[in-house]
Amino acid sequence: MSTAHTPKTVGTVWGLLVLNTLGSAGAKTIVPLPRSLIQMVTMGALVTAFGLALAVNLRLRIRAGAFLFLLTLLLVLSVISSVHLESGFGALFRCFRLALFVGTLWLLSRWWDGGTTFVRHHIRMYLAVLGTVAAGLVASPGAALPDLYGGRLVGALWPLTPPQIGQYAAVITGLTVLLLLGRRTDRTSAAVVIVPSLVLLALTHTRTATLGLLIGLALAIGSLLLTSAAARRFFTWAVVIGTVAAVGFASALQTWFLRGQSQENFSSLTGRAKVWHALLTEPRTTTEYLFGAGLGDKSFNGLPIDNSWLAVYNEQGVIGVGLVAAFVVVLGTVALLRPPSLPRACAIFLISYCAIASYTEAGLGDASPYLLHLAVAASLLAAPAATAPLPAPGVPRRRVPRWAKRPEVI
Template sequence: MGADHTSKIVGTVWGLLVLNTLGSAGAKTIIPLPRSLIQMVTMGALVAAFALALAVNLRLRIRASAFVFLLTLLLVPSVISSASLESGFGALFRCARLALFVGTLWLLSRWWDGSPTFVRHHIRMYFAVLASVAAGLLISPGAAMPELYGGRLVGALWPLTPPQIGQYAAVIIGLTVLLVLGRRTDRASAAVVIVPSLVLLALTHTRTATLGLFIGLALAIGSLVLTSAAARRFFAWAVLCAAVAAVGFASALQAWFLRGQSQEGLSSLTGRAKVWDALLAAPRTTSEQLFGMGLGDKSFGGLPIDNSWLAVYNEQGLIGVSLVAAIILVLGGVALLRPPSLQRACAIFLISYCAIASYTEAGLGDASPYLLHLAVAASLLAAPAAATPLSTPEAPRLSTPEVPRRRIPRWARKSEVT
């Protein structure tokens, strides 16, 4: 199988993983889509991704990865807590989904060689998702910005919430900016991705994604400042533009940030703090504290938890929280130990973005876009695969057939001198 063909299959597998993690709950779409149909599509995408990854890696060649190993360990408390069926049979189904997700990452780890290949796959796939959001906005602006969500942008063709769209836009904006600074893409191609993504991010009014984008980019570019003149110029211009915007557009930025909420609503994180307090105050047995209640829909009392750490604590217990913390710490520690490079900067951006978003978004303990972001970071931090020289087998020695001697006539022989 040729290298180009294999690369296309790997890109297809990554796209199917992205499709699987889009979810099935969100805004009402222009054409009503039954949730059962959406779940069938997303789960079918995961099965297809695993099958394709297995087909292209039949010899099961994998690379050592602390990230995927810790994810595999996370399956243990997930299965133990879900086996009690306190969360219903859906918990076991989610465990099987997580196992298939982790298995696909193991199969793809063969191609994790420290190159930005998966960064490009990531940008392409999420840009395609944002293209569907933009298409829905053009077709039906009312459905794409409903009053139910306060006029914020949602998915009108596929049920996507404003935080989801904001997350996808922020991630591909940050990665594309870093590719431009690393001279891995031209400015025209980058503008095609960055400009519409910025517009969609602004329409979502997603504070977490915006803060994650700016803080993640600041940390990533800061890691390049000492070695890249382009990074220094960009950093200086970014600081200047931020200062001008803070002075000239302070009122507009404040109105966008508040989203019409009061200071009390903002301080309570739009009601999230009440759910968090109730979750922490709920009585739990020792087993539930250690292993959790089983994989669920990341809600408590019918309300979304919207915090990765509390969601993991609720579903996978303190053991799950420890494993997720180890994932972030290991990836962050490896990134800090790497010498300055574009790959390191992209990894720092993704890790810091996921760490920031984990405070108001759930997903670090289950198959989600956040785990895909961290998987891209792990692929960037992987050591380049050592080139294996092709061993030339020793050619078998062919026995030379014995050439029959020509009979010399008696008269032509030299006479012996006696």
Template sequence: MGGYLRHDGLPGGVDTADTRPGVEPRPAGTPRIVGIVWGLLILNTLGSAGAETIIPLPRSLIQMVTMGALVAAFALALTVNLRLRFRASAFLFLLTLLLVPSLISSAHLESGFGALFRCGRFALFVGTLWLLSRWWDGGLTFVRHHIRMYFAVLGSVAVGAVISPGAALPEIYGGRLVGALWPLTPPQIGQYAAVIIGLTVLLVLGRRTDRTSAAVVIVPSLVLLALTHTRTATLGMLIGLAVAIGSLILTSAAARRFFTWAVLCAVVAVAGFSSAMQAWYMRGQTQEYFSSLNGRAKVWDALLAAPRTTSEQVFGVGLGDKSFGGLPIDNSWLAVYHEQGLTGAAIVVAIIVVLAGVALLRPPSLSRACAIFLITYCAIASYTEAGLGDASPYLLHLALAASLLAAPAAAAHLPTPAVPRRRVPRWARRSEVS
């Protein structure tokens, strides 16, 4: 996806890089602190609104924790990358460009001073990704960080369900699983479970993890996903896995076997459990309510019908809480259009198209398959979930995809040190001649 923006020397050590033009130094390794920074970014995007928890947590306290996590992530990333060595990519360039309509629209203060605060948060989020891009080399290191952190989040959900099933399955959410220790909504939990299930399955197919470790992640995550009754996450996971595994079929026998067995299991499941699957999918809703996408269509129609000035159409009304008329928008494209205008929507389209295009051009590999899964999942979820225009888990998923699509860093070509010639005594040379 790009090359290094070289400054002078490797971060945190002696400069052993070749300074000749065109030579790209390779990182000596990914420091452990990078994983901590990635975990802090995930903590920042968990959000502060959701179900009631067992121990009531003030929203101000939750926001303090999430914002503190972002500030700490930026500070740690800066500490580990003091030489400001970046790896340029089209994804990061477009993400930075998205700040422009965000700032222009938020400066009008139509959404209040909170819009400027969200712009600052978004800028800090993007800056942290730039600092971490130093270690984007197409490897699976960030995939493992992603799985571990979200599995820890799901662990807190499971603990909350064990401690207080009533709080974890409240009637206000129709008996769907929520976070009882940290305020997480069913769509959030479903998203986290679906993403780590898909990534873990791909790691198993690529023989990058054993089946026992994978089962420890996949089985409980599947249970939590089923308890959330989240249709978007389930469909995104299944379609994303189908596309990702399809990209490996020609080069992986394990992928071919898994795909065959998955199709057979799907046929059996549909034939034997169609009524149960339909009941789970409908969640007890009427056909009319389901056809209106749980009432989302009414909000979308009202948003599109609202009068807008030319400036609002081009740049939006400023970063907000992804709502319109007090109701959630629940669509990434309409949320971006509302807050960042047609300019922001065009940039987000470019981000998806660029990532998908690069993925198609890369040769088949496990990293490419993981990136395809993430891109497909985010594209599907964008229809009923907001988050592609601001700091969110979806942008983190796409950042992970960008790191997987980055070309491996070229090894630094160090000049071969000159070996001094051993002087041969004159009498020895005479003996060799004789």
């Protein structure tokens, strides 16, 4: 299936999935939004997304792959672990949400053909989200940079936390840089995405997102060095500029990185290590060890877990950890085995970013932006659809006009 025939409705569905994964907990907004209202909007977006995906794919044509198959097994495991109601009826509701989420991805898989269509949907939707963050910053700087979060940027119009904003900014920055290097977009369009995203990322003081962006881009661009002169030039200039910045602005970079924290607080990952130790030492039955306690709010004793692997272990057991590790490893292995290309580089960036962020952020075991990032990676690694046959000998080929070869606008 060619990306040229992808219905516009698919982009709408992807935007609704992004809306569903924004969450309902975060900073105080300029206009107070009841959490129940936000949950109605996000859940309504998911139901609408599933309905639209079903309407545009009534014949239920799908492209089976290991990622979606393992994600479906994780859904089954989540239901099994949640039926005991150790996490309350909310666990079953979260299973229903995950079922709609996975079902929508299955319906959209019909258009996964190794092209960059879903990369563009991803960039556009998260750019729109960052647009609301920027609007909130302009409308009320005090609400967007509250003392409660240490002056870090939050969502003043929609309750978004600094790590969320940093994640969105880092992901679309990395993807846009790769599209620019692959000549799939022009410099003006790339600048419109990259410049404001980097400014917002800096204002969030999010270390995980920054490291994920830098390491992910290094790995992705490294996969293009042998085949792309633009990638080699970019890599060389990045190394030079990075070295100069590290030497000339070492003190400022250290201050930004520490965020005013003490050495003890920094070494304990802002208190995360204490929660992780308590979770790992908690006595568990064999059933809880294997299957977990059911889908919850990614917290332990009222404190956020902030680690995808431990959150999955707590809610879906060691079997869940194995399934999550399996689909991450499968995507990474497929990406490494593919020949160098722009889709492969984008997939490597997304997989690397999710792997790095999983250490200090939860989300790989439930409907979340991280699963959307990996779904885009899966779409990039899908086998291309059959191409049209070459014209018979003696039949002239149709010339492609110059305007059709120009980079697309994001």
